[in-house]
Amino acid sequence: MTDTDDSADTVPTPDLEQEELPLEGLAHGIRAVVRYPPGRRRVDRSGRLKYPHVLLTAVDPPNGTDPPAGFPHEELAWLLKHRRRSWKSVTERWGEHAADRADTLVRCGVVEAKAEADREFMIVGVKTSLHLTSAWAASAGKRRLELLRRTDPAQTRSELLRLMEGVSQLQHERELLAAHGRATVPPGSATRAGAWETYEFVLRVAHWWWTDPHRRPRPIPDETLSISHGHRKGTHEVWTSARVHAFENLMKRAISDLLDFPDHxxxxxxxxxxxxxxxxxxxxxxxxxxxxxxxxxxxxxxxxxxxxxxxxxxxxxxxxxxxxxxxxxxxxxxxxxxxxxxxxxxxxxxxxxxxxxxxxxxxxxxxxxxxxxxxxxxxxxxxxxxxxxxxxxxxxxxxxxxxxxxxxxxxxxxxxxxxxxxxxxxxxxxxxxxxxxxxxxxxxxxxxxxxxxxxxxxxxxxxxxxxxxxxxx
The missing domain is CATH 3.40.1360.10 (Dna Topoisomerase Vi A Subunit; Chain: A, domain 2)
Structure with missing residues (x-):
């Protein structure tokens, strides 16, 4: 299962009936519910509610969309990029903090967590995904920009044009972006990026790649980001699969030939x-x-x-x-x-x-x-x-x-x-x-x-x- 590629816009929510379950193993301030269309409550032969999974929601969600106190802004911004995040991607990103951060986000009404549940022993199981609540999905784009303190996309476009000026290997990309006139991926870009942020990421790395005289032949990922993205998050940036593919497209080489990923x-x-x-x-x-x-x-x-x-x-x-x-x-x-x-x-x-x-x-x-x-x-x-x-x-x-x-x-x-x-x-x-x-x-x-x-x-x-x-x- 992978994260959705959709942007975090408002998600229409149909009218559903909701039933709370008395499951064991729930964290404080979190309840487990099952939702289903009106009149379509599924039961087994014993008359017990059937459910393949449950939703973990806040017992008393706060009003509004204020960020949880003390929650890392960059991590919340990462979450808000998509309406849904698979649990695999969450644990890969947050490691040992994944469970605690997810529970905090549920309690604060930012997300609902989809989880497995044992119907026989009435115990909540492992989480499988996180989903933005409707309130947060409606304002996710704006909130994300605020959290990252990023400049307006138009300003980012101007900065990219300035960075690529005089770099012969990026001359064609610069011409495409200049002619396009908007802060979106220009048609014909060699990156074939699907999102502006992916495009920006790749061009910043490529600029560093072609202009740093001290670059190693096969740098490790952290080396590429500490300078190319030092203006923002440096090594806290992440080489997502979309960014890897776009960089490969631009450089016309496999990522394994370009970067040296440390093994252990x-x-x-x-x-x-x-x-x-x-x-x-x-x-x-x-x-x-x-x-x-x-x-x-x-x-x-x-x-x-x-x-x-x-x-x-x-x-x-x-x-x-x-x-x-x-x-x-x-x-x-x-x-x-x-x-x-x-x-x-x-x-x-x-x-x-x-x-x-x-x-x-x-x-x-x-x-x-x-x-x-x-x-x-x-x-x-x-x-x-x-x-x-x-x-x-x-x-x-x-x-x-x-x-x-x-x-x-x-x-x-x-x-x-x-x-x-x-x-x-x-x-x-x-x-x-x-x-x-x-x-x-x-x-x-x-x-x-x-x-x-x-x-x-x-x-x-x-x-x-x-x-x-x-x-x-």
Missing amino acids: EIRVRGPLRWFNGETAIDASRTPPWSGLPSRGVHMVGRLERADADGVFVIENVGTFYRVCQDPEITRTWICVWGAGYARTGLVELLQRLSPLPIAVWGDLDAHGIEIITNLRERVGRAVYPVAMTAEAWRAGPHRSRSQERRRADAGKARILAAKAPEELRHVAELIATEPDLAGLGLEQQVQHGDVFPVLSELLAGVLASARHGTSGA
Whole structure:
């Protein structure tokens, strides 16, 4: 699913009936509703309302369209560019902040979130998309310009004409824009851009490309933006697919030939092999682990998961190293180092390994729970925490924290208690409220002595839960 290419104009809303659902797992100030045309309420054989998804809306939305207090203006402007944003694009853009920011936007009446829901257990599931409310859609274009503090498009056009003057490689584009007379993409542009902002972005990068004497032959994306867009947002700009295609069209070369996208290593141990021509990486044979290229493994070659029972994601590198030394586990589990908040490469790998169940083990604190919650939302399917129980948290030993840090982590845990995987919600509640211990946590490594002797049994329990479709929210 991708973001719509439509601009954020007013969306006609038909008269629909609305029914609120008493679902578990809703964040504070948010309710779940189902809407349907009058007289078309769908029910199952038991007379219960049928719904493939729910809408998460504000319990008490404010009047007007004032931006949420403290919300990053550039991120709100990004959201307002389209009426609808897929959850995949939201998590890729906002990372670990995606869930909290989405809930804030729902509570403030900016968006409604479409989400899955478990009708049997009456639990809200993962979000699938965000949609501007009618009030915000009606003023999105104006609001977006205000948030970005951008100049009038006519002024931007004049600046582009000035930038391209004297740059021979851009002479034809300048002539087209000058003759066009308007701040829209001129007919015949080599960029073939569909939107003015895409066109502006590409021309600014191209100007830098052809005029900077210190440019590397294949710069990384951040290098292209820190100077070409230093007047506005610099490296906070994003190379969207539309911008990539327009830049390729203008330069008449593939983006992979123009820019050097940094790769990183995904550390893996277990029954997984990657083949790329004569190159083969066998994660079951190379101690202590094998390194897969985060981009290469998705772009070329093929993956084979021979006799794998599941995927085991471990947050900390020390614990991952110890797991890799246990042949009983690595014989049937693809063990992956999570390295904190999941990068896109790891998320894509886990998605490719579907439908293998995903077990996760992290620090038993607010951030560890948030990392797992974020991973579940980005991968888009169930994850199964192991060794992260309320009993283990109570037993400690707890990591020392300042009072300020404890208050912050307790607040984070209070939010997570409503949206974390089911197995972790009680732990999150304890971290938020337990007298004398609120805001504390324990690192993965202190659990080694208790967990490793029974880790195989815990992972067997994950397989049983996955087979029966229980837990692993």
